[in-house]
Amino acid sequence: xxxxxxxxxxxxRGPAEIVAGxxxxxxxxxxxIIFGEAGLETHGLELRxxxxxxxxxxxxxxxxxxxxxxxxxxxxxxxAEGTADAVxxxxxxxxxxxxxxIELRRIPGVMRPAIGVPIPSKRGPSVLIDAGANSDxxxxxxxxxxxxxxxxxEEILGIANPEVRLLSIGEEREKGNQLTLEAHxxxxxxxxxxxxxxxxxxxxxxxxxxxxxxxxxxxVALKTVEGTILTLLEALREEITATTAGKLxxxxxxxxxxxxxxxxxxxxxxxxxxxxxxxxxxxxHGNSSRTAIANAIRLAARGVEHDVVGALATRLPQRAxxx
Amino acid sequence: xxxxxxxxxxxxRGPAEIVAGxxxxxxxxxxxIIFGEAGLETHGLELRxxxxxxxxxxxxxxxxxxxxxxxxxxxxxxxAEGTADAVxxxxxxxxxxxxxxIELRRIPGVMRPAIGVPIPSKRGPSVLIDAGANSDxxxxxxxxxxxxxxxxxEEILGIANPEVRLLSIGEEREKGNQLTLEAHxxxxxxxxxxxxxxxxxxxxxxxxxxxxxxxxxxxVALKTVEGTILTLLEALREEITATTAGKLxxxxxxxxxxxxxxxxxxxxxxxxxxxxxxxxxxxxHGNSSRTAIANAIRLAARGVEHDVVGALATRLPQRAxxx
Numbered sequence: 001x002x003x004x005x006x007x008x009x010x011x012x013r014g015p016a017e018i019v020a021g022x023x024x025x026x027x028x029x030x031x032x033i034i035f036g037e038a039g040l041e042t043h044g045l046e047l048r049x050x051x052x053x054x055x056x057x058x059x060x061x062x063x064x065x066x067x068x069x070x071x072x073x074x075x076x077x078x079x080a081e082g083t084a085d086a087v088x089x090x091x092x093x094x095x096x097x098x099x100x101x102i103e104l105r106r107i108p109g110v111m112r113p114a115i116g117v118p119i120p121s122k123r124g125p126s127v128l129i130d131a132g133a134n135s136d137x138x139x140x141x142x143x144x145x146x147x148x149x150x151x152x153x154e155e156i157l158g159i160a161n162p163e164v165r166l167l168s169i170g171e172e173r174e175k176g177n178q179l180t181l182e183a184h185x186x187x188x189x190x191x192x193x194x195x196x197x198x199x200x201x202x203x204x205x206x207x208x209x210x211x212x213x214x215x216x217x218x219x220v221a222l223k224t225v226e227g228t229i230l231t232l233l234e235a236l237r238e239e240i241t242a243t244t245a246g247k248l249x250x251x252x253x254x255x256x257x258x259x260x261x262x263x264x265x266x267x268x269x270x271x272x273x274x275x276x277x278x279x280x281x282x283x284x285h286g287n288s289s290r291t292a293i294a295n296a297i298r299l300a301a302r303g304v305e306h307d308v309v310g311a312l313a314t315r316l317p318q319r320a321x322x323x
Numbered sequence: 324x325x326x327x328x329x330x331x332x333x334x335x336r337g338p339a340e341i342v343a344g345x346x347x348x349x350x351x352x353x354x355x356i357i358f359g360e361a362g363l364e365t366h367g368l369e370l371r372x373x374x375x376x377x378x379x380x381x382x383x384x385x386x387x388x389x390x391x392x393x394x395x396x397x398x399x400x401x402x403a404e405g406t407a408d409a410v411x412x413x414x415x416x417x418x419x420x421x422x423x424x425i426e427l428r429r430i431p432g433v434m435r436p437a438i439g440v441p442i443p444s445k446r447g448p449s450v451l452i453d454a455g456a457n458s459d460x461x462x463x464x465x466x467x468x469x470x471x472x473x474x475x476x477e478e479i480l481g482i483a484n485p486e487v488r489l490l491s492i493g494e495e496r497e498k499g500n501q502l503t504l505e506a507h508x509x510x511x512x513x514x515x516x517x518x519x520x521x522x523x524x525x526x527x528x529x530x531x532x533x534x535x536x537x538x539x540x541x542x543v544a545l546k547t548v549e550g551t552i553l554t555l556l557e558a559l560r561e562e563i564t565a566t567t568a569g570k571l572x573x574x575x576x577x578x579x580x581x582x583x584x585x586x587x588x589x590x591x592x593x594x595x596x597x598x599x600x601x602x603x604x605x606x607x608h609g610n611s612s613r614t615a616i617a618n619a620i621r622l623a624a625r626g627v628e629h630d631v632v633g634a635l636a637t638r639l640p641q642r643a644x645x646x
Contacts (some may be wrong), residue, residue: 057495120537122554132492135500169455169542172380177458200543201550213475216500219492220523220540221547227524229447235586239579246579252572256562263558 001031005084008036009053009071010091012287015040018090021293030301033084035075050074050125056286060094061097064102072096077103079279086280086300087303088271090288094276096281097133104271104279107313112137114215114275116152117222118269118299121206128167128203131272132219139182142166142212144194144316148208150273151315155306156273156299157209165198165208167217173197179214187212200224227258233257270295273303276316280309324354324567325624328407331359332376332394333414335610336338338363341413344616353624356407358398371553373397383417386573387425391397395419400426403600409603409623411594413611419597420456422549427441427602430636435460436599438538438606439475440545443620444529448480451490451526451534462505465535467639469515472533472600473636477568477623478629479596480532488521488531496520502537508534521548553638556580558645593618605634 006022015036022032023043034042038049052070054063064073068125072091076099078084095116100113114130125181131237134141146164151185153162166184168176173184175197187194200205203225213221240250270292280303285295302311328346331338338359345355346366357365361372361465362384375393387396395414397420400408412419415535416438423436437453452472457464469487490506491499497508498520510517521530526548536544565572593615605628608621626632 040634122558125468135492167543169546170540177537180539199550200546200548201553203547204551214500216492217540217543218505221543222489222524223492224526224544224547227522228527228548229555230524231527232552232555232583235445236576236579236583238555238632239586240576240582242579242582243572246623249572249575249577249579252568253563254572255577256565256569256572257559260555260559264521265561280615312369312386 001029002086002304003031003084004061004297004300005069005075005078005087006032006034006293006297007075007087007089008034008040008091009050010283012056013289014087015107015291017043018293019043021288021290022297024290024294025297030237030297031145031299033078035071035078044093045187048074048078050108052096054092056092058092060092060098063102063210073099076100076281079281080104081284084281085304088284088293088296088300090284090286090293090296092284093132093237096283100274100277100279100281101279104281107276107278107309108252109316110139110276111144113274115272116149116275117272118157119206120263120269121204123206126142126206126211127152127207128213128218128222129221129275130213130218132215133274135217136216137179137214139179139186141216142179142183143186143190144276146187146190146194146210146212147316148312149202149212150192151311152275155308155311156243156302159209161193163195164192164212165195165202167213167221168197168198168209169199171199197289202243204314207261269299270297271299273299273308275312277306280304324352324408325409326354326356326626327620327623328398328401328410329355329357329616329620330394330398330410330412330414331357331363332373333412334607335379335474336612340613341616342366342368343458344611344613346621347613347617348424348620352521354618355620356401357399358394361391371397371401375417377415379415381415381418383415383421386415386418387421395620396422396426399423399604405428408627409605411507411605411619411623413607413609413614413616415621416606419606423600423602423604427600429599430632430639432639433599434467435464436597438472438595439472439598440595441480442526443592444527445587447530449529449532449534450475450480451536451541451545452539452598453536453538454545455538456597456617457538459539460537462501462502463511465506465537466501466513467599468533469510469513469517469533470639470646473515473633474534474634475598475631476532477598478631479625482532484516485532486518487515487533487535488525488534490519490534490544491520492522493620494520494522519591519616592622593620594622595633596622599638601632603627
């Protein structure tokens with residue numbers, strides 16, 4: 001039985017949608033606990049009352065300090081205190097990171113926590129890390145991100161000896177910026193299964209099991225993938241519905257389009273792991289639907305079952321020493 | 324009449340494909356001049372004989388210095404010497420940049436040339452700059468890139484008072500890395516029509532007329548857009564052809580898919596401008612088809628007709644002073 005703290009007040013769609021997602025995920029093995037304002041309808045799920053909401057545009061560190069009883073901070077604290085096994089929030093990502101650092105703290109040896117996003121690429125699942133926790137990173141951070149991504153790939157995605165690639169602007173080792181040129185050397189010298197650079201076009205293609213990058217580039221790349229998929233499918237729909245033959249064709253390909261969405265939508269896993277903390281936190285998209293929330297809760301539960309935090313704690317400091 | 328120097332030896336598909344593209348672009352107003360090895364079949368187009376080829380993986384500066392008579396360097400030099408009005412190459416991008424710096428030199432006041440790529444976004448054409456010339460850039464470089472992009476948008480895309488946005492990881496001004504945070508302040512204080520940050524998901528959506536970024540991020544983002552489009556359309560084709568109904572539907576939507584490709588394919592313009600030099604250079608994709616080469620030649624001709632270099636020379640130093 002895994003207890004997942006769910007921040008009901010985070011996200012753009014309101015608490016009712018989050019609670020609906022939690023209900024969808026609730027099972028014999030998954031027990032969602034709702035963190036939200038008094039009186040919130042939870043349809044039988046446990047409610048832990050919180051006070052205050054951290055808005056999407058609030059400054060993370062300030063917000064976390066000034067609102068210790070908010071749903072976001074309280075749900076993270078529950079993991080630190082052991083009254084929940086993991087936390088899921090669709091709220092302010094920066095605040096989640098700040099709350100994680102304050103309440104859960106880092107695994108010894110971890111320099112910076114990072115966001116690992118499972119990407120359902122063409123060749124199967126892969127991990128993009130860091131997807132946005134560290135806008136500016138140093139080469140040695142990237143090596144740690146890669147190690148955390150490898151643990152994620154092994155434990156959660158079930159990939160043995162995962163291949164790591166560095167997101168850059170060319171496959172040759174001399175292509176890149178200062179950060180990636182130095183990180184490339186460190187990665188090549190590490191005990192990771194490092195296979196060299198990858199490019200933006202490899203992300204959805206699934207060139208590597210773990211794609212490592214700084215949080216700025218990773219965030220831009222991830223949102224570019226998401227945006228391109230949305231714009232492309234919407235534009236295709238427009239073109240298809242412009243003619244009668246197209247409309248008929250559109251009806252006939254609808255199941256195929258639906259399968260495709262399931263196969264490649266970066267949202268399919270519902271959330272991303274905040275890795276490197278002494279507790280498991282999953283960050284869901286701000287505009288998560290109930291299904292996305294349910295997926296995020298299942299993703300968190302899988303992380304608890306596979307003891308991702310324990311695996312990181314065992315393997316990170318050892319690896320860090322080799323750098 | 325515009326004379327375009329065409330590097331026939333650059334690109335992955337061989338000289339015959341490049342020459343075919345040049346033939347396709349040749350018209351009453353466009354005169355392609357082929358730069359290639361002796362004996363190359365040019366089907367009546369002027370051939371200027373060159374010696375040596377710069378390979379895609381050669382180190383740019385060394386290659387340009389050691390092969391001054393190669394097709395790439397000779398075609399760039401033709402613009403410097405006034406025997407051609409612009410140059411198009413599908414060869415080594417770094418070598419084009421190096422040859423441009425050596426043979427054409429920078430427009431006075433320009434700190435760094437940048438690659439401006441026209442993106443056929445949903446709301447119409449826009450420019451992404453820098454798409455890869457400068458892997459590491461400083462905030463003041465980004466302001467110049469933005470200015471060059473704005474000139475490009477005005478002169479080539481016909482957009483009056485183009486809106487500039489900074490590619491970052493959130494719309495709020497405090498979201499970003501050190502580079503974009505500082506660039507944001509400089510852009511806000513400039514006389515550009517600056518509208519704040521954009522995100523990766525806005526690239527294909529066309530959030531801005533000019534999207535400014537450093538060359539590393541821009542290159543990753545551009546290749547991510549291209550790769551996502553390719554992977555998505557290929558995966559859609561696979562799903563569609565998996566069932567009989569899907570196959571029939573696929574036939575019916577084929578014209579729509581073709582219209583979509585024309586509308587959103589970043590390759591549609593055939594090439595990117597290398598901006599900031601005292602002569603016009605267009606860089607085509609390494610794997611350019613004849614049609615892409617023809618489009619790149621037309622793009623170069625349009626730049627000559629609109630005197631993009633003259634417009635940059637007039638407006639850049641003035642703008643640079645305001646920074």
